[in-house]
Amino acid sequence: MNKVYKLLGLPITIWLIIILFIVYIIELIYPSILNLIAFRPYYAIRYPWMFITSIFGDYNLSQLFFECIALFFLGLSFEYLYGSKDLLILFFLSGIIGNIFFLFQYYSNPYVGGIGPSAAISGILGALGILKPKEKVIIFPIIIPMDMIYAAIFWVIFNLIGMFYPFIPLGFSAHLGGTLFGFLYGYILKRYKGKASIDNIFDNQEEIYL
Numbered sequence: 001m002n003k004v005y006k007l008l009g010l011p012i013t014i015w016l017i018i019i020l021f022i023v024y025i026i027e028l029i030y031p032s033i034l035n036l037i038a039f040r041p042y043y044a045i046r047y048p049w050m051f052i053t054s055i056f057g058d059y060n061l062s063q064l065f066f067e068c069i070a071l072f073f074l075g076l077s078f079e080y081l082y083g084s085k086d087l088l089i090l091f092f093l094s095g096i097i098g099n100i101f102f103l104f105q106y107y108s109n110p111y112v113g114g115i116g117p118s119a120a121i122s123g124i125l126g127a128l129g130i131l132k133p134k135e136k137v138i139i140f141p142i143i144i145p146m147d148m149i150y151a152a153i154f155w156v157i158f159n160l161i162g163m164f165y166p167f168i169p170l171g172f173s174a175h176l177g178g179t180l181f182g183f184l185y186g187y188i189l190k191r192y193k194g195k196a197s198i199d200n201i202f203d204n205q206e207e208i209y210l
Helices: 012-029 031-037 050-056 061-082 084-106 118-131 148-164 172-192
Strands: 002-007 136-139 142-147 205-209
Touching: 002 012, 002 061, 002 084, 012 031, 012 050, 012 061, 012 084, 031 050, 050 084, 061 084, 061 118, 084 118, 084 172, 118 136, 118 148, 118 172, 136 148, 142 148, 148 172
Parallel strands: 002 205
Antiparallel strands: 136 142
16 A cells, blocks of 8 residues: 655655755755755765755756646645555655766766756656556657657656757756656566556545644
């Protein structure tokens, strides 16, 4: 049975969103904190906490807003499908793997830095592409609903192109790493935990209030 843990009546997905906004407010009050939490590949081995802290920061409010919308829909969908524990594992490991991909691309450049939860969210998209391939989703920059698996594949291709032809300042390699890990994690869950039916997802949940 997949456990959905709730703190003050809110699932873990919502708490992740709350934490993201709290960290952004702290950034507004103390802008210098970005120097401590952002992921800078050139210095990553010397300051390894960046692999995790960078997942929870962001450079601007508009980007954070859209990331949190994606996390809200994708995160809740995954959490009620496979539980809060697997959501947290997927979220953190996708973010870390994404940073490792980013590290490999920019390890020799002391001026490049990245921050944001997009690699972690990309991992959730990748996992759902395997677990719920036919569910419809809208993904930037395409506003037409498409199957989750096609959205995940499009996201991989989009970021592969961006890695070699960076037309906008995004962490393409981090997104790619997160999505690919999501594919792997989704396969592992589907293979070893079994595939939950969309018709009985909520019937099989055990909600635990903390």
